[in-house]
Amino acid sequence: MIDKVSTRDAKKNTAAMILAAGLGLALANAATAADVSAKTHIIEISKFKFTPNSLQVRPGDTIKWVNRDIVPHTATAKDKSWDSGTIVNGGSTRLAIKQDLRFSYYCRFHPKMLGQFEIVVQE
Amino acid sequence: MKITSLLTAFGLVSLIMQTPALGKTPAELNDLQIAHVAYVADNIDIKYAHLALALSDNQAIREFAQTMIRDHTAVNDQALALLKKLGAQPQDNLLSQTLQQNSVGLIDEMSKLRGAAFDKRYAENELAYHKAVNKLVEFSFIPNIENAEVKALFKAGLAIFQVHEGHANMMVKSLR
Numbered sequence: 502m503i504d505k506v507s508t509r510d511a512k513k514n515t516a517a518m519i520l521a522a523g524l525g526l527a528l529a530n531a532a533t534a535a536d537v538s539a540k541t542h543i544i545e546i547s548k549f550k551f552t553p554n555s556l557q558v559r560p561g562d563t564i565k566w567v568n569r570d571i572v573p574h575t576a577t578a579k580d581k582s583w584d585s586g587t588i589v590n591g592g593s594t595r596l597a598i599k600q601d602l603r604f605s606y607y608c609r610f611h612p613k614m615l616g617q618f619e620i621v622v623q624e
Numbered sequence: 625m626k627i628t629s630l631l632t633a634f635g636l637v638s639l640i641m642q643t644p645a646l647g648k649t650p651a652e653l654n655d656l657q658i659a660h661v662a663y664v665a666d667n668i669d670i671k672y673a674h675l676a677l678a679l680s681d682n683q684a685i686r687e688f689a690q691t692m693i694r695d696h697t698a699v700n701d702q703a704l705a706l707l708k709k710l711g712a713q714p715q716d717n718l719l720s721q722t723l724q725q726n727s728v729g730l731i732d733e734m735s736k737l738r739g740a741a742f743d744k745r746y747a748e749n750e751l752a753y754h755k756a757v758n759k760l761v762e763f764s765f766i767p768n769i770e771n772a773e774v775k776a777l778f779k780a781g782l783a784i785f786q787v788h789e790g791h792a793n794m795m796v797k798s799l800r
Contacts, residue, residue, distance in 0.1 A: 549787050571702050572695040572784055590698065610691045611787055613794075 541565055541595075544616065546574050546588065546608075551616035558618050560600045567593045575609040576616065578602075584609070650719055650764040655774050658765045660714035661723065662781065663703060665757050666696040668727040672749065675731060682743045688750070688795055692788065699781050706777055740799070747795045754789040758782060 539561040545552045547569040558564060566576050568588040576585040576594065582603050585594040596602075600620060608614035653661065673689035673696075680686055707714060734745055761782045769775040 548783055570784075571780055572698045590702075609687075610694065611791065613787070613790065 539563070542618075543567060544576075545569055546576075546614075549608075549611055549614055551576070551614065554616050556618050557621050558598045559621050560598055562598045564596045564598065564618065565593055566596075573610065574614065576606050577609045579605045579607060650760055651768050653717060653719065653765075653768070654715070655769050655771050656712055656715040657717040657719075658769060658778075659703060659707060659712075659774065660716055660720050662761070662765070662778070663700055663714055664720040664723050666700045666703075668723060669750075669753065670696050671727065671731060672734070672746065672753075675734060676742075676746050679735070679738065679742050680746065681739075684795060684798065685743050685746060688747075688791060691791070692750070695784055695788065699784060702777060703781075706773055710771070710773070744796075744799050747792060747799050751789065751792040751796050754785055754792055758785050758789055761785070 539559075541563045542556055542558055542565065544556075544564060544566045546566055549570065551566070566585060566588060568574050568590055571590050573587045573589050575587060576596070578584065580603050583596065585596070588594050598618075598620060600622065602620065604620055605615070605617045607616070650661075669692050673692040676685055676689035680689070730749060734742060734749070737745055761778060766775060766778050766782065769778060
């Protein structure tokens with residue numbers, strides 16, 4: 502469920518995405534309205550806080566956590582139904598939002614670090 | 625003032641008074657000596673954590689110990705990278721040596737304990753250790769560090785260790 506992306510991998514992915522953009526205009530034109538409106542929400546982890554600490558997302562969106570702290574962190578569902586694994590300094594992790602996801606989370610290594618997102622169902 | 629009680633916590637007062645030739649106070653250490661003390665202090669806490677992993681079956685204690693190893697290793701890696709960038713080497717000093725000596729006694733004491741007695745002692749020591757080191761870093765080291773990058777790293781380190789202190793406090797309360 503969680504797609505871990507290191508900074509190095511992210512650069513490769515960016516290059517691949519640019520290439521794909523050049524070759525795949527027809528595919529882009531065929532994208533559905535839902536795909537176009539999907540967003541990636543960035544959550545910065547810094548000074549032992551998730552920022553923003555709370556946000557609204559829609560099914561199909563992606564949340565990307567970026568760790569700016571020296572020490573590793575995780576983003577882990579309170580009910581343990583999903584877990585980012587270790588996010589090291591400078592690293593990032595993505596989570597694709599599905600309607601039934603549990604939305605309260607914390608850092609397994611530093612349990613006082615809490616965050617949440619609200620899943621808003623599209624009309 | 626408060627520094628005196630810190631030195632007492634580390635068992636340093638009599639040592640410094642008895643050895644005036646070596647007797648720099650923590651506030652008088654240079655940046656490279658301060659870096660050495662911090663590196664030693666990190667490694668001591670990593671040793672305590674390994675002892676906890678070897679002796680404790682308590683899940684909360686084990687998770688805390690793993691966090692101590694993970695976080696203090698990360699901080700030390702950053703410190704070494706910065707010193708390498710600056711082309712500098714940490715300098716051994718009396719405070720580092722005293723911390724090291726005191727930790728040997730504590731490890732010896734804790735390694736004789738088992739079960740709940742060990743867990744309680746480990747948690748209490750983690751709280752006391754982080755409290756003492758945090759005060760040392762905040763009131764003696766950070767105000768006296770000259771290099772801006774070293775100072776910034778110590779400020780970031782202090783924020784991390786204050787979180788550890790809070791976590792240790794929570795652990796101590798849960799074991800009462």
